[in-house]
Amino acid sequence: MKRRNPKRPGFRRNRSPLRWLLHHAQNAVAALGRLVRHPLATLMTASVIGIALALPSGLYLLIDNVRTLTGNWDGGSSISLFLAQDLDDREAEYVRKTIAARPDVAEARLITREEALTEFRQRSGFAEALDLLDHNPLPAVVVVRPSASATSAAATERLAQALQGYREIDQVRVDLQWVRRLEAITHTLERGVYLLAGLLSAAVLLIVGNTIRLEIQNRQGEIEVVKLVGGTDAFIRRPFLYEGFWYGLLGALIALLLVTGGLALMQAPVRRLAGLYQSAFRLDLLTAEAVAAVLVGGPLLGLAGAWLAVARHLSRIQPE
Amino acid sequence: MIRFDNVAKRYPTGREGLAGVSLEVAPGELVFVTGHSGAGKSTLLKLIGLLERATRGQIWVNGRNLNRLSERNIPYHRREVGMIFQDHRLLHDRTVFDNVALPLVVAGMGHQEIQRRVRAALDKVNLLGKERSLPIALSGGEQQRVGIARALVSKPPVLLADEPTGNLDPELSREIMDLFLQFSQVGVTILIATHDIELISRLGRRIVQLREGRLQHDSGLAQ
Numbered sequence: 001m002k003r004r005n006p007k008r009p010g011f012r013r014n015r016s017p018l019r020w021l022l023h024h025a026q027n028a029v030a031a032l033g034r035l036v037r038h039p040l041a042t043l044m045t046a047s048v049i050g051i052a053l054a055l056p057s058g059l060y061l062l063i064d065n066v067r068t069l070t071g072n073w074d075g076g077s078s079i080s081l082f083l084a085q086d087l088d089d090r091e092a093e094y095v096r097k098t099i100a101a102r103p104d105v106a107e108a109r110l111i112t113r114e115e116a117l118t119e120f121r122q123r124s125g126f127a128e129a130l131d132l133l134d135h136n137p138l139p140a141v142v143v144v145r146p147s148a149s150a151t152s153a154a155a156t157e158r159l160a161q162a163l164q165g166y167r168e169i170d171q172v173r174v175d176l177q178w179v180r181r182l183e184a185i186t187h188t189l190e191r192g193v194y195l196l197a198g199l200l201s202a203a204v205l206l207i208v209g210n211t212i213r214l215e216i217q218n219r220q221g222e223i224e225v226v227k228l229v230g231g232t233d234a235f236i237r238r239p240f241l242y243e244g245f246w247y248g249l250l251g252a253l254i255a256l257l258l259v260t261g262g263l264a265l266m267q268a269p270v271r272r273l274a275g276l277y278q279s280a281f282r283l284d285l286l287t288a289e290a291v292a293a294v295l296v297g298g299p300l301l302g303l304a305g306a307w308l309a310v311a312r313h314l315s316r317i318q319p320e
Numbered sequence: 321m322i323r324f325d326n327v328a329k330r331y332p333t334g335r336e337g338l339a340g341v342s343l344e345v346a347p348g349e350l351v352f353v354t355g356h357s358g359a360g361k362s363t364l365l366k367l368i369g370l371l372e373r374a375t376r377g378q379i380w381v382n383g384r385n386l387n388r389l390s391e392r393n394i395p396y397h398r399r400e401v402g403m404i405f406q407d408h409r410l411l412h413d414r415t416v417f418d419n420v421a422l423p424l425v426v427a428g429m430g431h432q433e434i435q436r437r438v439r440a441a442l443d444k445v446n447l448l449g450k451e452r453s454l455p456i457a458l459s460g461g462e463q464q465r466v467g468i469a470r471a472l473v474s475k476p477p478v479l480l481a482d483e484p485t486g487n488l489d490p491e492l493s494r495e496i497m498d499l500f501l502q503f504s505q506v507g508v509t510i511l512i513a514t515h516d517i518e519l520i521s522r523l524g525r526r527i528v529q530l531r532e533g534r535l536q537h538d539s540g541l542a543q
Contacts, residue, residue: 011396019428225409228369229423229470230399319371319409 024238031242035250042250045211049251049298052204054258056197057286057294061259063189064290065283066182079160081142082171089113092140095168099142104159106147113140139170153180201301204251208244208305216240216313224319236314241306248302252294259286321347321478321509322368327377328533329363337363339533340377345511347477350504351540352520353513355530361513364530365480368511369401370394382477399427402471406483408463410455416442416466417451423474441473445499461492468499472508479503481512485519493519 035042081099083092089112100108111119116138121127144163146156153176160174216223226236267283274281286294322345329337338360345351353361366372368381370389379386382400389397402423410419420441424434442448445465455463464484471479481500485493497519504510514520520527526540 011393011399016428019430023428222411225411226422226426227395228371228398228403228409229426230395230397230474231426232395235395235426320366 027238028242028245031239032246034239035243035246042247045207046247046250046254048207049204049247049302050254050258052200052207053251053255053294053298054262056193056200057255057290058259058262059189059193059196060290061263061284061286063186063193064287066186066189068284069281078175079144079146079156079163080173081144081163081166081169082173083140083142084168084170085139087140087168089140091168092142095166096142099144099163099166102159102162104147104150104155104162105144107145109143111141111143113138116141142169153183201297204248204298204301205305205308208247208302209309211247212240212244212306212309213313215243216309216317220317223314223317227317228319233314237310240310240314241303244302244304244306244309245299246302248299248305249295251302252298255294255298256286256291321345321349321382322511323378323380324364324367325378325380327367327374327379329360329367329372330375336533337372338367338374341530341533341535342377343528343535343538345509347509348504348507349540350500350510350512350525352523352525352527353511353530354515354517354520354527355536356515358532359530360533361515361530362482363533365403365482365511365513368478369403369480370397395426399423399474400476400478402474402476402479404464404467404471404479404481404484406486408455408467410463410466410470412455414454415451416447416453416455416458419455419466420469420473423470427474437473438469441469444472444502445469461488461495464488464492464496465499468496472503477507477509479508479510481510483514484512485514485516490519497523 081095083095087095092110092112096108096110099105113136117130117136120138121130144159146159150156150159156174156176156179160172163169164172223236263283263285270281270283322343324341324343327341328339331337341360341364353364355361363372367374367379367386370386374387381397384397386397411422414422417438420438421434424437429437438451439448442451445468447462447465447469450458450462450466455466458466464487468481468484471481479500484500485496488496493516500510500512501523512520526538528535528540529537
């Protein structure tokens with residue numbers, strides 16, 4: 001009877017968008033409900049994820065703080081400009097003003113030839129030798145502190161080169177060595193943090209994947225029956241994916257809690273240490289971007305982990 | 321409604337489930353499939369429900385060639401084929417209502433429609449009062465009736481039952497068979513695998529007998 005019509009039109013599919021949304025909402029709530037029903041087990045899994053996420057976030061925060069610290073270091077990358085010998089004090093002051101007006105300069109301080117001589121006399125112990133000279137051999141110096149936007153080694157270098165162009169300036173000396181070193185150290189640490197973040201993300205993936213795998217095993221009978229009565233793979237997958245999502249989100253929240261708590265614990269000793277260096281330095285909190293990254297990244301990792309488990313194990317379960 | 325064209329099923333172990341069976345079942349027909357265990361009764365039903373794929377030959381169900389049905393479409397095919405098992409295959413942590421509602425939930429049906437249909441299905445198998453019970457609290461016959469309610473709740477055109485009375489005493493078996501006779505009267509095509517010859521011979525319906533994967537006797541052809 002059916003031979004005359006072997007290609008029947010496709011199956012009728014129920015695709016009301018509102019009902020689909022409702023179904024997703026029910027799935028999400030049900031998945032959360034399943035996690036809440038085993039609070040201890042859920043908390044343990046979420047905590048492992050939380051710690052894995054907190055480590056790179058915390059280290060990232062540390063590096064961020066080191067960076068602000070180096071940026072704020074007063075005179076850290078100061079530039080000394082030795083003015084030409086034939087300039088008098090009025091001309092030297094004019095040069096200082098011109099340089100101080102530059103946007104990439106925060107402050108320019110003039111040390112006149114007399115001031116330089118006085119200071120040299122006091123510090124060097126060559127006072128008598130200097131007396132033998134009939135004129136002051138020292139040039140006037142302008143000490144330049146780059147503005148906040150120009151504190152990096154490269155920017156300071158650029159500024160120094162620009163200043164070299166002034167006719168009144170004989171010589172420009174920059175002490176960038178330690179700024180460069182610190183920057184190199186920060187870069188190295190940063191790379192390390194990214195590496196660590198990558199590894200720990202993989203760990204989160206595996207933790208969630210394994211948790212969902214066990215859950216799939218526990219519910220194997222149910223999955224078989226659902227397949228028997230015509231449940232699509234997407235229908236069967238959905239609750240597990242939502243569980244992965246919740247694990248990720250809970251883990252992310254725990255991670256933020258851990259980082260914030262750790263920061264609070266560090267704040268007092270850091271302030272004491274900074275106080276010893278006459279600095280008002282305080283640890284910065286996680287930026288809004290970093291918080292958002294953890295809150296989005298955690299659930300995404302959870303979802304991906306669940307997907308891995310589901311893709312591997314769900315197709316193996318077939319009703320007999 | 322169902323058509324087998326020289327269908328064979330060979331398992332990876334080398335065992336032959338079916339060895340070339342041709343068969344046609346008209347819409348609304350009730351057919352008993354009998355034979356010794358291992359004769360191929362279960363294989364026949366599994367091929368119709370696409371729990372297994374044939375290794376040779378063509379199968380049509382409800383106008384569709386199952387060989388051409390992609391894996392993706394299997395769930396939609398199963399929604400048109402209600403299946404009943406000897407071991408009921410119920411979810412023991414869900415109420416009777418939730419068990420029967422499962423095919424409708426899976427198909428994405430609305431809440432009110434589900435309520436209405438589940439009640440109707442439970443009414444047909446005389447279990448309306450047990451909606452809130454867990455399957456474990458029911459007798460074997462009642463559990464089997466829950467399984468039947470689940471199979472017919474989505475009003476599939478085809479119903480398959482594999483030894484539905486296997487564990488039941490003769491009186492309960494009669495009750496179950498009476499239910500199937502009722503469904504067949506409203507146009508459902510039904511295949512029942514059983515070895516209870518004594519029970520079915522009195523019902524006067526078509527009997528297909530299998531032996532070692534081949535069609536040995538078909539009372540429908542004899543008539």
